[in-house]
Amino acid sequence: MTDGRANQYACTESVLDITPDAAVVSNLGVASYVLASVSDPKRARNFYQWGSMGVTTAVGLGLALSTDESVTVLDGDGSLLMSLGVLSTVARYDPDNLTVVIWANDVYGTTGGQSLQASHTDFAGIAENSGLNAVTVQDTEAFTGAYRDATESAGVTVIVCHVDPVDPDARPSFDFPYIARRARDSLTTETS
Amino acid sequence: MTWSEDTAEALADAGVELVAYLPDSKMDALIGEVVGDDRFETVLVSREEEAVGVLVGAWVGGNRGALLCQSSGLANTFNAISSLSVPARVPFLGVVTRRGNLGEFNIAQVPAGYNMDKLLDDVGVRNTVVSDQENLRETVSLAGETAFSTQSPYVVLLEQTVTGRKSEATK
Numbered sequence: 001m002t003d004g005r006a007n008q009y010a011c012t013e014s015v016l017d018i019t020p021d022a023a024v025v026s027n028l029g030v031a032s033y034v035l036a037s038v039s040d041p042k043r044a045r046n047f048y049q050w051g052s053m054g055v056t057t058a059v060g061l062g063l064a065l066s067t068d069e070s071v072t073v074l075d076g077d078g079s080l081l082m083s084l085g086v087l088s089t090v091a092r093y094d095p096d097n098l099t100v101v102i103w104a105n106d107v108y109g110t111t112g113g114q115s116l117q118a119s120h121t122d123f124a125g126i127a128e129n130s131g132l133n134a135v136t137v138q139d140t141e142a143f144t145g146a147y148r149d150a151t152e153s154a155g156v157t158v159i160v161c162h163v164d165p166v167d168p169d170a171r172p173s174f175d176f177p178y179i180a181r182r183a184r185d186s187l188t189t190e191t192s
Numbered sequence: 193m194t195w196s197e198d199t200a201e202a203l204a205d206a207g208v209e210l211v212a213y214l215p216d217s218k219m220d221a222l223i224g225e226v227v228g229d230d231r232f233e234t235v236l237v238s239r240e241e242e243a244v245g246v247l248v249g250a251w252v253g254g255n256r257g258a259l260l261c262q263s264s265g266l267a268n269t270f271n272a273i274s275s276l277s278v279p280a281r282v283p284f285l286g287v288v289t290r291r292g293n294l295g296e297f298n299i300a301q302v303p304a305g306y307n308m309d310k311l312l313d314d315v316g317v318r319n320t321v322v323s324d325q326e327n328l329r330e331t332v333s334l335a336g337e338t339a340f341s342t343q344s345p346y347v348v349l350l351e352q353t354v355t356g357r358k359s360e361a362t363k
Contacts, residue, residue: 025249047252051275055245058237059276062249062257065233066210085238086245093235177281177343180252188254 006140008103008163013038014144015072015101019151022070023047023063023187027056029110031074031103033168044186045069048172048179054083057100061090064098067187070151071097077104077123077160078116084126090156091131099150100132100158105165113165127158134158195354196221198329199287204231205329206285206336208258210250211235212243216262218289218355223260240265244272247284256340258285263292263349267304267311273345274315283339286347287332290321295352297360312347323351 012034015024023045026032032048039046047063049056057080060073080086080102090100102123107113127134133155137143143161150157173179193201199222203211211226212235213219226232233255237243240261247257259269266288277284291298292305304311312319318338322331332348339346 023252049276051279052241052245052272055241055272055276058242058245059249059252062210062212062235062246063253064249065235065246066250066253066255083239083242086242089236089238089242176279180248180280180282184252184254187252 004138005162005164006137006143008034008166009038010140011143011161011163012074014147018148019070019072022072023067023183024072024074025056025060025063026074027076027079028053030166030168031076032172033170034166035074036172037168037170044182046172047183050176053079057086057090060098060100061093064095065093069097069187073100075100075102077102077106078108080123081116081118087127087130087132094155096154098156099147100156102158102160104160104162107165109165124158124160132156132158134160136160136162138162194221195325195328196225198325199332200225200229202329202332203258203336205333207256207340208285208336209233209255210247210257211260212237212246212257213260214240214243214265216289219260219262240268241272244269244277244284248276248280248282251282258287260287263288263290263305263308264301266308270315273317277345278316281343283343284345285336285339286345288347288349289355290349290351293351295357308349317345317347319347319349321349321351323353325354328354
């Protein structure tokens with residue numbers, strides 16, 4: 001835990017502190033478990049995923065195109081690796097209200113921590129070459145600054161945040177339709 | 193009206209606002225209709241499972257969405273459909289050009305295309321096949337109505353008898 005990586009819990013708290021009203025689309029597994037760990041259980045705008053690995057950023061794009069609210073995606077490096085084409089799609093539409101965070105822990109954290117064997121791969125470089133703004137951060141303070149900048153700037157920024165693997169105990173509701181419906185109700189009936 | 197004009201009107205009838213798509217030779221006419229129609233916002237995806245994600249996000253944001261692709265592309269969406277759209281009760285309307293059946297010349301299109309109705313049944317996605325343009329607009333419109341009312345995806349498969357035959361078979 002001392003190799004100069006960011007803390008995923010603290011970074012996720014920063015997301016909620018900086019954009020308290022944002023819809024947050026979290027990747028299945030660890031990204032969702034950490035979000036559940038640090039969120040008020042009543043936070044309606046957490047759209048936790050329970051499946052569909054590789055599709056989380058696409059969900060965030062569709063949501064960003066359909067609401068005026070801020071949308072933040074919390075994706076994983078393993079999930080992004082199986083769906084790199086989505087970065088080109090996101091760049092094609094580049095909505096101002098979307099920020100994409102990639103938790104880069106170099107492992108498949110939800111299935112037991114197996115290595116990605118992808119340390120040779122520069123995810124921020126791929127995002128930039130797909131037409132997006134991108135930044136790599138290695139510690140929590142840098143993440144907080146990068147996230148604030150990303151949410152205040154035009155277009156989409158991809159923040160690749162190197163984190164230590166974690167194994168949270170918290171879980172979102174197992175009632176998947178409730179998660180989706182609660183987020184939808186919050187975004188469509190409580191705002192102007 | 194052409195089959196593609198009928199279908200575009202049916203999408204509007206069903207209240208669809210966002211259309212996610214990947215090109216296909218048969219689907220090209222319909223994609224042209226919706227891209228040029230300001231009733232629809234359109235999203236070109238890199239892979240069809242992205243489209244399911246985009247449409248799920250659209251629903252959570254308050255919009256109704258439709259997917260336009262070919263049956264082989266629909267096969268690319270099965271994890272997204274069966275682990276997101278179906279279990280989270282998030283609807284979309286699929287309009288899919290069906291390969292692998294009448295007039296098919298390419299054996300690679302047969303296993304998924306010919307069986308697509310059964311594959312959809314197996315993951316709990318209701319579907320219907322349209323083989324005659326006469327019923328097309330009403331079928332697509334009703335498919336959308338039930339998808340969004342029941343909050344579950346519904347797919348309309350279009351046979352080549354609607355969209356026109358591909359000439360390779362007779363060369």
